[in-house]
């Protein structure tokens with residue numbers, strides 16, 4: 223990953239300022255697109271950063287966070303949730319079926335539902351526990367071999383199955399465009415699949431492209447390094 227000079231370093235004192243700046247940029251992008259800034263939720267992605275780095279954001283009033291690994295979230299968030307019971311945690315990384323129970327327990331939104339086996343596991347666990355985190359379907363808009371997500375041509379049928387057969391609370395779609403392509407066409411494709419399936423939420427856009435995502439209708443942008451600073455090592 224190449225880091226532009228605009229990527230801030232991660233001194234705690236900077237986090238609240240970075241957060242405010244990202245919020246202002248989201249609001250400006252929303253207004254430019256004729257949208258209400260309140261219709262875009264900033265998911266602050268804290269992966270690789272410890273709980274102490276989450277606190278400046280929480281103290282600044284931020285409440286929606288994303289993690290890409292179940293184990294890391296389990297280590298980091300229960301204690302923070304005890305202090306900030308109204309926070310909302312999104313799972314944005316790949317989920318193995320054998321970790322589905324833990325995911326249902328700790329996340330409020332699972333953004334990465336992408337195959338029948340996982341959908342079935344989530345459905346069973348939700349029925350057993352009564353906990354029903356919102357589900358987004360991850361779409362592999364670039365049809366990349368090594369990326370998770372349902373293929374675009376299979377999305378309509380999979381969404382229908384998640385709703386009708388598995389009875390999951392499906393409310394949106396998520397995508398991660400290929401790194402070497404213009405994200406706009408991917409955001410447009412995701413928005414079109416959501417529209418024709420009547421899904422209100424669109425999770426798309428990261429530090430490098432969240433303003434473009436807002437232009438194309440993102441309701442959730444997942445922003446990490448622009449808030450917390452450059453990560454020590456890339457995570458899958």
Ligand SMILES: *Cc1c(COP(=O)(O)O)cnc(C)c1O
Nearest residue numbers: 267290314428429444445446447
């Ligand atoms: C890490 C991650 C992000 C945030 O990426 P940044 O470029 O640091 O903003 C967003 N979405 C997913 C799925 C991620 O894994």
